Amino acid sequence: xxxxxxxTLRPDRRGAIAALVVALLVVAILLAMHRPPICPxxxxxxxxxxxxxxxxxxQLSDWYSFSHLIHGMxxxxxxxxxxxxxxxxxxxxxxxxxACAVAIEGGWELLENSPIVIDxxxxxxxxxxxxxxxxxxxxxxxACMVLGFLFAAQVPARVTVAVALAFELFTLAxxxxxxxxxVLMLAWPIEAVRHWQAAA
Numbered sequence: 001x002x003x004x005x006x007x008t009l010r011p012d013r014r015g016a017i018a019a020l021v022v023a024l025l026v027v028a029i030l031l032a033m034h035r036p037p038i039c040p041x042x043x044x045x046x047x048x049x050x051x052x053x054x055x056x057x058x059q060l061s062d063w064y065s066f067s068h069l070i071h072g073m074x075x076x077x078x079x080x081x082x083x084x085x086x087x088x089x090x091x092x093x094x095x096x097x098x099a100c101a102v103a104i105e106g107g108w109e110l111l112e113n114s115p116i117v118i119d120x121x122x123x124x125x126x127x128x129x130x131x132x133x134x135x136x137x138x139x140x141x142x143a144c145m146v147l148g149f150l151f152a153a154q155v156p157a158r159v160t161v162a163v164a165l166a167f168e169l170f171t172l173a174x175x176x177x178x179x180x181x182x183v184l185m186l187a188w189p190i191e192a193v194r195h196w197q198a199a200a
Contacts, residue, residue, distance in 0.1 A: 009079055010153045015095035019102045023142050026106030030135045035113055037135045044136065051175050052126075058134045061144070066167040067179040068105070068141040072148025073160050075101040098149060105145040109138040117186075124189035125182075126197045 011019060031037065038044055039058035048059040056062050079097045083089040111117055113132040121130040133141070152160045171178040176197045185193060 009076070009083060009094045009097050010150070011098040012095045015093075015098055018096060018099035019146070022099050022102045022106060023139065026102075026109060026142065027135055027139055029110060030113060030138055033110075033113060035132060035135050035138070039134055039136070051177070052129070054129075057130070057132070057137050059137060060140045062137075063171055063175050063177070064182075065141065065144045066171050067182060068144035069148035069151075070164045070167055070179050071105055072101065072145040072150070073152045073164050075104065075145065076149045076152035077157075077160070098146065101145065101149055102142060105142050109133070109141060113138065120186060124194070125185045126177075126194060 036058075039055055041055060041058070043055075045055065045059045046061060048055040048057075048062045050056060051063060057064065076097075079094075079101070083092075083094050083097065118130060118132050121127045151163070168178045168180060172181070176199075181193065181197070184190070185197075
């Protein structure tokens, strides 16, 4: 996330192609898992603003797209630590960092759309009717992660941190949810938080 010392962490052409191939592989696996290609409603929209609706996590973007942008910023920060400070860059070319980030994000999309995580969302969060993402939404989530990653590669660390915090506070204010609460409620659900979110 540090400007001026991170240029080589941005992918070159081969790195970008590798990232695209990984993303397409994730899409293919999701289709093989029989995830719906688009919203079962049959419509494709740029934005789905109702959290408790059948189109949430089905369209191109929604309130949780902000979390995926933050994923990219966090992955870039982790890459900076690993490639710059641990010496990992001496063994693995930084051109593959984005492809690695796409693989991690894609892995989460696959896990998120597995029965065990879908059931977990239904059991411990306010997403009672969650049935997983459409493939379109998952692909868009990966794209948002890539945008967050590339944004962090271009600006100073303090700007990245400020934008990530702004996104967290914005979604908290708008839908009483954000990346932090999402992780908390999946890993260690708190009933008081669940009731507060449900009251929105």
